[in-house]
Amino acid sequence: MYLKKLHIKSFKGFGDKTEIQFYEGVGAFVGPNGCGKSNIIDAIKWCLGEQKVSELRGERMEDLIFTGSSLSQPHGFAEVEMIFDNSTKIFELPYQEVSIKRRLYRSGEMSYFMNGLASRLKDIHGLLENTGLADLSYSIIAQGKIDKMLSADDSERIILFEEAA
Amino acid sequence: MYLKKLHIKSFKGFGDKTEIQFYEGVGAFVGPNGCGKSNIIDAIKWCLGEQKVSELRGERMEDLIFTGSSLSQPHGFAEVEMIFDNSTKIFELPYQEVSIKRRLYRSGEMSYFMNGLASRLKDIHGLLENTGLADLSYSIIAQGKIDKMLSADDSERIILFEEAA
Amino acid sequence: SKKLLTKTFKVINKNFAQITATLFPQGRGHLELEYSRNPAERKAKIFVQPQGKQVKKLNLFSGGEKTLIMLALMFAIFMTRPSIFCILDEADAALDDENLSQFVKLIEKFKGKSQVLLISHNRKTFQSFEYIYGVTMRGGISKVFSLKVDE
Amino acid sequence: SKKLLTKTFKVINKNFAQITATLFPQGRGHLELEYSRNPAERKAKIFVQPQGKQVKKLNLFSGGEKTLIMLALMFAIFMTRPSIFCILDEADAALDDENLSQFVKLIEKFKGKSQVLLISHNRKTFQSFEYIYGVTMRGGISKVFSLKVDE
Numbered sequence: 168m169y170l171k172k173l174h175i176k177s178f179k180g181f182g183d184k185t186e187i188q189f190y191e192g193v194g195a196f197v198g199p200n201g202c203g204k205s206n207i208i209d210a211i212k213w214c215l216g217e218q219k220v221s222e223l224r225g226e227r228m229e230d231l232i233f234t235g236s237s238l239s240q241p242h243g244f245a246e247v248e249m250i251f252d253n254s255t256k257i258f259e260l261p262y263q264e265v266s267i268k269r270r271l272y273r274s275g276e277m278s279y280f281m282n283g284l285a286s287r288l289k290d291i292h293g294l295l296e297n298t299g300l301a302d303l304s305y306s307i308i309a310q311g312k313i314d315k316m317l318s319a320d321d322s323e324r325i326i327l328f329e330e331a332a
Numbered sequence: 333m334y335l336k337k338l339h340i341k342s343f344k345g346f347g348d349k350t351e352i353q354f355y356e357g358v359g360a361f362v363g364p365n366g367c368g369k370s371n372i373i374d375a376i377k378w379c380l381g382e383q384k385v386s387e388l389r390g391e392r393m394e395d396l397i398f399t400g401s402s403l404s405q406p407h408g409f410a411e412v413e414m415i416f417d418n419s420t421k422i423f424e425l426p427y428q429e430v431s432i433k434r435r436l437y438r439s440g441e442m443s444y445f446m447n448g449l450a451s452r453l454k455d456i457h458g459l460l461e462n463t464g465l466a467d468l469s470y471s472i473i474a475q476g477k478i479d480k481m482l483s484a485d486d487s488e489r490i491i492l493f494e495e496a497a
Numbered sequence: 498s499k500k501l502l503t504k505t506f507k508v509i510n511k512n513f514a515q516i517t518a519t520l521f522p523q524g525r526g527h528l529e530l531e532y533s534r535n536p537a538e539r540k541a542k543i544f545v546q547p548q549g550k551q552v553k554k555l556n557l558f559s560g561g562e563k564t565l566i567m568l569a570l571m572f573a574i575f576m577t578r579p580s581i582f583c584i585l586d587e588a589d590a591a592l593d594d595e596n597l598s599q600f601v602k603l604i605e606k607f608k609g610k611s612q613v614l615l616i617s618h619n620r621k622t623f624q625s626f627e628y629i630y631g632v633t634m635r636g637g638i639s640k641v642f643s644l645k646v647d648e
Numbered sequence: 649s650k651k652l653l654t655k656t657f658k659v660i661n662k663n664f665a666q667i668t669a670t671l672f673p674q675g676r677g678h679l680e681l682e683y684s685r686n687p688a689e690r691k692a693k694i695f696v697q698p699q700g701k702q703v704k705k706l707n708l709f710s711g712g713e714k715t716l717i718m719l720a721l722m723f724a725i726f727m728t729r730p731s732i733f734c735i736l737d738e739a740d741a742a743l744d745d746e747n748l749s750q751f752v753k754l755i756e757k758f759k760g761k762s763q764v765l766l767i768s769h770n771r772k773t774f775q776s777f778e779y780i781y782g783v784t785m786r787g788g789i790s791k792v793f794s795l796k797v798d799e
């Protein structure tokens with residue numbers, strides 16, 4: 168079970184459709200300051216259902232849609248799709264691959280898809296239940312956040328262990 | 333006008349009396365994780381009158397006094413002294429060198445010294461008035477704090493310019 | 498339930514002690530659980546003691562030491578309950594050369610348990626792994642190239 | 649007083665625009681002052697536009713870009729009103745190789761204006777300056793050695 172593909176369309180700096188092929192093991196992203204590395208992590212968090220735009224370094228959901236550049240006009244919607252390998256049936260579905268997709272229009276309209284079928288955020292959470300991705304606080308160390316994660320209150324920290332139990 | 337010497341006694345990890353000689357130009361501190369580099373900056377901030385112990389990464393003022401190690405018992409007080417070159421008379425005092433010292437006992441008793449004479453925090457502030465060190469927010473970038481400094485509110489940021497005016 | 502939480506906690510604690518012993522040579526670390534019927538009152542405390550040091554409070558540790566403690570906690574939970582992937586965005590930024598090597602060794606140990614995605618500016622880190630992706634920005638638009646490296 | 653603040657602000661803004669033009673090649677930056685009789689309502693806004701980008705909000709910039717913006721602001725104020733010293737504690741941690749060189753160049757430009765004390769794990773940074781201090785911890789006690797390097 169691993170993340171096989173990531174498709175990003177007009178999410179933050181990804182003005183052109185981007186497809187990333189992943190493999191099992193370790194994948195390292197490198198590149199100059201401001202080129203879009205952390206935006207890939209934001210795209211993953213958002214696709215998995217993140218509701219707080221501050222966790223994605225924005226002020227409003229609209230900040231997540233490509234605002235244009237010297238080469239292009241602002242886009243009307245953003246879309247991210249994650250395709251997982253399901254050969255070990257980590258997702259309780261009869262398919263070899265499972266896909267989750269999220270789309271946001273400038274109007275604020277939001278939609279979620281599972282294997283191409285429109286679904287609700289609740290369904291996505293249900294799907295992610297026993298994969299360790301329902302609550303990302305322990306699967307992702309965001310840039311510059313180690314100090315904050317460690318200074319969380321002892322009672323906040325217990326959630327990590329409960330999630331694992 | 334520059335910082336010429338720094339004497340640290342029992343402040344944080346400095347269990348042994350430490351004297352650092354500085355020069356004009358750039359001084360670079362290097363060393364492994366946890367060896368005491370940022371503690372030197374905390375010692376400087378404290379000596380210049382910092383009142384918020386959270387700005388010095390502690391919970392109570394007592395955290396600033398050497399708590400002992402495998403080689404030594406906890407100490408009873410912490411003391412930091414800064415000796416400035418005053419050849420350009422940046423400090424309105426008739427001396428070639430000006431010294432500021434601060435001492436804290438475990439009892440909580442705190443004392444300040446200017447050129448060896450006991451004085452009040454107010455006197456230290458008065459002395460630092462036109463040196464750019466009265467308000468350190470623009471002379472020191474603390475470890476890991478760039479994000480926080482930049483996300484301060486537009487109205488908080490104005491203080492920097494007022495201080496410079 | 499209480500039984501499940503205390504049992505899981507015990508295993509995570511054992512893992513945490515093991516990882517901190519590697520990251521802090523001759524040092525040690527452990528976790529303590531304060532259980533309460535009321536979920537809001539439950540607490541999990543972290544204790545770490547690097548060799549020769551008496552410091553107890555977490556916020557008196559340095560930037561690099563906090564990174565190591567955080568990594569130990571994350572991987573301790575991971576060993577007990579791996580998730581599909583784990584993501585580290587410049588988690589090595591505060592580490593010195595010695596601890597950078599520890600960081601790479603820790604990830605190599607885990608790469609069998611789950612997929613790891615990491616971002617780093619340290620050559621020593623990204624050159625240690627088999628799949629490298631280059632990201633560039635041209636005219637305000639990001640592009641990703643896969644630079645699959647032979648084993 | 650209003651006159652003094654607006655005059656100082658204008659000079660800082662000029663400096664800020666100059667430094668951002670070096671740190672963000674073909675980019676530009678400026679500051680805007682919103683003055684009010686009531687000090688609590690006065691605001692200072694920061695605008696930066698790297699080449700080719702349309703992003704306006706500061707928090708959409710990256711970790712490394714925010715470091716450059718912060719350095720530009722600090723040194724812009726410094727040029728107007730230098731303080732006895734300035735301290736940078738691992739301010740280069742988020743920078744890529746290219747920007748690391750810019751960081752060193754910026755400090756070299758300022759070292760005549762005031763004393764600079766810096767902490768860094770990057771060899772490229774600390775090897776560029778003349779006075780180096782080694783800090784070590786033995787048995788829980790810090791020691792500082794001066795490794796004065798010849799010019």
Ligand SMILES: Nc1ncnc2c1ncn2[C@@H]1O[C@H](COP(=O)(O)OP(=O)(O)OP(=O)(O)O)[C@@H](O)[C@H]1O
Nearest residue numbers: 179180200201202203204205206233234710711712
């Ligand atoms: N809505 C948006 N539309 C267009 N571009 C955006 C948008 N939001 C963010 N960006 C771009 O994303 C950039 C920041 O990208 P990101 O934070 O991923 O950089 P990074 O590769 O992680 O850099 P670093 O190494 O400094 O951390 C901004 O400079 C901006 O150009």
Ligand SMILES: Nc1ncnc2c1ncn2[C@@H]1O[C@H](COP(=O)(O)OP(=O)(O)OP(=O)(O)O)[C@@H](O)[C@H]1O
Nearest residue numbers: 344345365366367368369370371398399559560561
């Ligand atoms: N009151 C105290 N008594 C004894 N030691 C202390 C005290 N407070 C802090 N320390 C020591 O200071 C260390 C942290 O030092 P500091 O933050 O200066 O490290 P650093 O050199 O900046 O490391 P890094 O490169 O990781 O940022 C702690 O590990 C602890 O040993």
Ligand SMILES: [Mg+2]
Nearest residue numbers: 205310710711
């Ligand atoms: Mg980043």
Ligand SMILES: [Mg+2]
Nearest residue numbers: 370475559560
């Ligand atoms: Mg430090």
